Structure formats: structure tokens, C-alpha cells
Amino acid sequence: MPVADAKLVERALAGSEDAFADLLRRYERPVFGLVLRMVRDPATAEDVAQEAFLKAFAGLATFDRRRKFSSWLFKVAHNAAIDHLRRREPATVPLETAGDELDPLQRLPDAEAPDPERETRRRDLQRGFESALESLREEYRAILVLRHREGLAYEEIAEVCGLPIGTVKTHLHRARKALARQMTELGWGPGGGPDYA
Amino acid sequence: MRRRLDKAIAKWLGHELAGRERPGERALTRVFARLPRPLPSAGFAERVLLAAGLTPGRARDLAGLEVRALVALACALSAVSIFYVPSVLSAISATVRARGLVDLAAGLLVELSQRVAASFAVWDALRLAGRVIAEAAATPGVMATLALAALVSAGAFRLLQELVIPERSRQNAR
Numbered sequence: 001m002p003v004a005d006a007k008l009v010e011r012a013l014a015g016s017e018d019a020f021a022d023l024l025r026r027y028e029r030p031v032f033g034l035v036l037r038m039v040r041d042p043a044t045a046e047d048v049a050q051e052a053f054l055k056a057f058a059g060l061a062t063f064d065r066r067r068k069f070s071s072w073l074f075k076v077a078h079n080a081a082i083d084h085l086r087r088r089e090p091a092t093v094p095l096e097t098a099g100d101e102l103d104p105l106q107r108l109p110d111a112e113a114p115d116p117e118r119e120t121r122r123r124d125l126q127r128g129f130e131s132a133l134e135s136l137r138e139e140y141r142a143i144l145v146l147r148h149r150e151g152l153a154y155e156e157i158a159e160v161c162g163l164p165i166g167t168v169k170t171h172l173h174r175a176r177k178a179l180a181r182q183m184t185e186l187g188w189g190p191g192g193g194p195d196y197a
Numbered sequence: 198m199r200r201r202l203d204k205a206i207a208k209w210l211g212h213e214l215a216g217r218e219r220p221g222e223r224a225l226t227r228v229f230a231r232l233p234r235p236l237p238s239a240g241f242a243e244r245v246l247l248a249a250g251l252t253p254g255r256a257r258d259l260a261g262l263e264v265r266a267l268v269a270l271a272c273a274l275s276a277v278s279i280f281y282v283p284s285v286l287s288a289i290s291a292t293v294r295a296r297g298l299v300d301l302a303a304g305l306l307v308e309l310s311q312r313v314a315a316s317f318a319v320w321d322a323l324r325l326a327g328r329v330i331a332e333a334a335a336t337p338g339v340m341a342t343l344a345l346a347a348l349v350s351a352g353a354f355r356l357l358q359e360l361v362i363p364e365r366s367r368q369n370a371r
Contacts, residue, residue: 017251024242032237046237053245125202126232148222148229173218176225180213189210 005069012060024053027070030150031077037141038081040134048084052077068156075160078142085138132182140175147172202231230362 003022011019031052036045056076063072133141139161146152146160154172158165209224333339 017246020249020251021242021246024245028237028242028245029234032241033235036235042235042238046241049237050241050245050248054249057249125206129202129206129228129232144225145229148226149232149234151226176213176221179225180210183206183210184214188206189214 006065009060009063009065009069012057020057023069027073028053030070031073033149034074034142034145035077035081037133037145038078038138039084044084048080049077051084052080055080067159070150071152071156071159074146074150074152074156075162078160081142128186128188129183132179132186135182136175136178140171140178143168143171144175144179202228205231227359227362 005023005026008019008023008026012023028049032045032049035049035052036042039045039048052073056073059076063069133144136144142161143157146157147154152160154165154168157163157172158168161168163171205224205228209221209228212221212224334343
């Protein structure tokens with residue numbers, strides 16, 4: 001039976017190193033996943049995720065325990081990723097031109113693939129989807145991950161991203177449409193994809 | 198896995214292109230649930246703990262004064278015992294004679310043979326049970342019942358999987 005977040009936070013504030021470690025291990029994957037979707041580079045994502053955890057631990061005393069810990073932690077991680085993207089020159093790519101040069105993360109394992117990358121991606125369903133996801137604007141990617149991967153409610157996403165709920169809903173709607181458009185451009189449709197025999 | 202992701206994406210796109218909001222949302226959640234979750238490199242948590250000035254797992258286990266004292270004591274005992282190794286070895290060689298070794302080997306052989314014989318008895322029992330099951334399964338009625346049970350189990354398993362995967366994905370984050 002896993003210990004509730006609130007209990008772990010309480011213990012961590014009382015000085016338990018184990019509680020810190022448990023919170024870290026519980027959220028390392030979700031936080032890393034969110035940050036990676038935003039910064040799109042695994043090494044950078046680790047740095048930013050680490051920075052987020054350190055900020056969260058340092059500021060744990062300021063955490064309002066009536067709120068949900070996961071939302072607060074995601075907010076810290078989201079802000080850390082935004083700060084990072086602002087610090088460096090953001091490599092924003094318009095949706096219309098998003099394509100092969102994106103997604104360095106997905107390209108790495110295929111460095112020795114004999115086929116051209118574009119063709120490989122068309123054949124690889126998972127990568128196709130992830131490429132389409134990576135080509136979206138960073139706020140769309142973050143919102144999609146928070147909603148559909150982490151299962152956050154609209155209100156929680158609004159809190160994490162610092163946006164009004166209406167904007168969150170609009171962003172989600174547009175993000176899904178853009179993602180669907182990208183997928184159809186890759187040859188996918190309700191009947192399946194390029195390889196769907 | 199791939200086929201299931203195929204279907205999940207096709208289903209989501211079907212809802213999305215038809216403008217069905219809610220089913221589209223649910224279908225996209227299922228797509229995400231079928232994607233592997235990206236992982237940080239090994240030792241990430243330990244690095245963060247170190248950077249936070251905390252002691253990571255194993256190091257923390259060894260950090261207690263009692264544990265460190267025990268380890269030191271064990272090391273000291275091991276070091277001292279090295280001096281006694283030659284005398285202990287010579288004492289053993291003096292007590293264990295060739296005849297004793299032969300007796301020991303024969304005893305082991307007997308023990309091994311008895312165990313093999315016992316395992317044959319178990320094997321016979323298993324064969325008998327297998328024959329009974331095979332004869333029962335050869336009856337059309339039993340075969341049909343088994344096939345039906347397998348189908349129902351597979352269907353139930355699939356349904357549970359469909360229900361559990363998105364839910365588990367959400368819960369993992371909490």
C-alpha cells in the first residue's frame with residue numbers, strides 16, 4: 001500500500017531523507033517525461049528535472065498542503081522547463097514547417113538505420129506519433145502530456161501552466177486537432193497508417 | 198503491442214476527424230497509455246539526492262554508526278582469521294583420511310540414487326494424472342467446455358486490460 005503524498009511531504013518536512021527519496025522516486029518518471037516533452041533533449045531534460053526537484057525540495061516548506069502535491073510539483077517542473085527554454089534561444093518551429101529536423105530524441109536510436117530517416121519514421125508507428133507530438137508548440141505538448149499521460153483535470157492543468165481553464169480547454173482542443181493533422185500528413189487515418197495491412 | 202497502438206491511433210483519429218470530442222479525448226488517453234514512458238538515465242534519483250545534499254539509498258543504509266561499526270568489526274575479524282587459516286587447514290587434513298573421503302563419496306552416491314528413485318515415483322504419478330486429463334479432454338463435451346472457458350477467459354482478460362491500462366497510467370503519476 002503506497003504511502004500518500006501528503007504523508008510523505010509531512011515526513012520530509014520533519015527531516016526524513018527517506019520521504020524525500022520516496023517522493024523523488026515516485027515522480028522522477030512523470031516529471032522527466034513532462035520536461036522531456038518540453039525541452040526535447042534527454043540530457044537537458046535530466047538537468048531541468050533535477051533543477052525542478054531541487055527547487056521543489058528547497059521550497060517544500062512553502063507548499064500549501066491543502067493542495068495536491070503532484071500538481072504543485074508539475075508546476076515547479078513546468079516553470080523550470082519554461083525558464084530553460086527562455087534562457088536559451090528557443091528553437092521554435094512553425095507548425096506548417098515542422099518536420100524532419102525536429103525530434104532529435106527520436107532520431108538518436110536510428111543513427112545507423114540504412115533507410116532515410118523520413119521513410120523510417122513513416123514505418124515506425126510509435127515514432128511517427130511521437131514525432132507528430134514533438135512538432136507541436138511547447139505549450140500544446142505540455143498540456144497534452146499533463147492531460148492524457150498524467151491524467152490531470154482541467155483545473156490542475158490550469159494551475160500547473162498558470163492559465164485560465166478556458167484557455168486550457170482551447171489549447172487542448174487545438175493541440176489534438178494539430179496532432180491529428182500531423183498524423184494524417186504522415187499517412188495515418190481512421191483506417192490505419194501507411195503500414196496498416 | 199504495435200497492433201494495439203495501431204488500433205488505438207486509428208480509433209482516436211476516427212473520433213477526432215469526425216469531431217467527436219469526448220470519445221476523441223478518451224481514445225487519445227488510450228494512445229498515450231500504450232506509449233512507453235520516457236525514463237531518465239540510471240542513477241538519476243541518486244544524483245538528485247546527492248545534489249540536494251541528501252544521502253542516496255545504499256550509502257544511507259551504511260551511514261548508521263552501528264552498521265559502520267559492524268562492518269569494521271567484520272573486516273578486522275577477517276584480517277585476523279587469515280593468520281589461522283594454515284593451522285586450520287592442516288588440522289582438517291590430519292582428521293580427514295583417504296578412507297573417510299571414500300566413505301563420504303559413497304554416502305553421497307547412495308543419497309543421490311535414492312533421490313533419483315524418488316523423483317521417478319513422482320514422474321509416474323504425473324504421467325498417470327496426465328493420462329487421466331488427456332482421456333477426459335478427448336471427450337467432445339469436455340473439449341467444448343474447455344474451449345468455451347478459454348474464450349471467456351481471454352475476453353475477460355482483454356476487457357480488464359482495456360479498463361485497467363488507462364486508469365493505471367493515470368494512477369502512476371500520483
